Amino acid sequence: MPTICNIWVGRTLMDGGAGLNLLSPEVFRRMQIGERKLTPSAPFCGVTDGKTVLLGQIELPVTFGGRDNFRTENITFDVVHFDLPYNTILGRLALAKFMVAVHCAYNTLKLPGPTGVISIKADVKGSVHCVERLYEAVATTSSDNVEHPETFGPPSTKPRLSPDGHTPIRENTLTGAEPEGK
Template identity: 60%
Template sequence: MPYVDVDLNDHPDNTAGVSILPVVVTPTICNLGVERELVDGGAGLNLLSPKVFHKMQIGERKLLPSMPFYGVTVWKMIPLGQVELPGTFGERVNFRTENVVFSMAYFDLPYNAILGHSTLAKFMAAVHYAYITLKILGPSRVISVKADVKWLGHCAERLYEAMEAISPDDGERLEPSAPPPPPPARQRIIPDDATLTKAIRLRDDPEKTVMIGAQLSEK
């Protein structure tokens, strides 16, 4: 029985970006080669863009209701629905196909689809992020899926541009080294009737005074 392993044949020609480049592959989903598909072992669901879904000419009548979710972007996402589609990795002589449940939603990311940990478990796949390679047990031997090199740089660049454009307070935030603004000065509130009083001398003791309303007579 074959086992999943990596060797020198999987070593990339250039290791400059192995720590920052995403694992982007091109599997076949419902007989359509889907480029720019992110393999994300930390994702709890599988996403599919509506653009790719419409290219498959399946029809929205097969979509099932789906709940909103968080974590993909900074906003809550409301999917158009869920659909189960066959996904295939490998070649004609050695391939593996499993049904994958996708949530179809609009997401502002440079990917056409995202494969989460549930799909990796179903394919019994292992992701090697240093080699940017996906390994899957096939019927005759291990299926080695190399990352799509032509899309790696493009996706990483788009992600950094999107992150720079995101600001939780519309860009009005202090730099880490900037001191916080001083608190507003407290204003002393004087009652309105304080300006409506006057001092008068007591008849019995002229050296003493008393405050009375300005509108009152001294008598």
Template identity: 85%
Template sequence: MTPTICNIAVGRTLVDGGAGLNLLSPEVFRRMQIGERKLTPSALLCGVTDGKTVPLGQIELPITFGGRDNFRPENITFDVAHFDLLYNAILGRPALAKFMATVHYANNTLKLLGPAGVISIKADVKGSVHCVERLYEVVATASSDDVEHPEPSTHPSTKQRLSPDSCALTKTICLGDDTEKTVTIGAELGDK
């Protein structure tokens, strides 16, 4: 998506309902010309990338969703950190909660309430595809450099099939009083 953060349209913004924080890249922060002296100290970030990430700091910035006729601004706290991802910003649960927004992943749409009704923002599909392609290139390059190539086996590999195992511990129980209606369940489960 492309929200307006501190009066700058920030493309390649990921809305991630599973993230516990809001991130902003140092490059975008520098374009805002705010200055690092405005950053407050921030704790180490774990789980964003491999290992720990040391952020430059935190800052509260205005972010706006919507258009000229129906928009909604909120002040959101961002951690400014280099996070080795293809995004300029990541909006997590704190931002979604502040906007009381819902994310419809099937429709790639973010919805939130504005002064003139519901604001629906469609995902930037072209930008999403670009990020996925770049991520694929990075992963493919890294995996080809790091993976040891095993020697070919003389035995053909057999594919494992997902099917009921004849030696699995199961039992058959009747459904209600009708003895013809049965179901097979794990042997360790109770009859009810």
């Protein structure tokens, strides 16, 4: 996993779909940089239920690799003020800056280094820990909410039409039953 500002940061999510690089406040405090170094930033939407208020933005050096073959790039992070299951999230802009290639089958990231390819294996235990935290957060949130009939319940029985507008399409549900005609 990466070293950010000379601190090894575990529980890092590499999210090629995210447009943000997020840093948790606890990791930021461990870096002992001080909040005065943060630059103001506008809130953003889509990560939490409403607007997310930031503590600020900061550009920090991020390093991948070991002593003999490493690569460092400066990445701009949004320091967020909500509980993340991860210590940091590196989005597509950071991954593009490092020219990362993701190999899902091997659960590995590869990026060019000065003396060859740098391979980073996923931390499976850390991933499981983060998934457990996410599951707990979702379970807590969903038990607090009332189920809405329009979002939960059986699928619509209204027939759908194919792109030509004439042929009905039959939808199969995952109930374990074989579809008709098989």
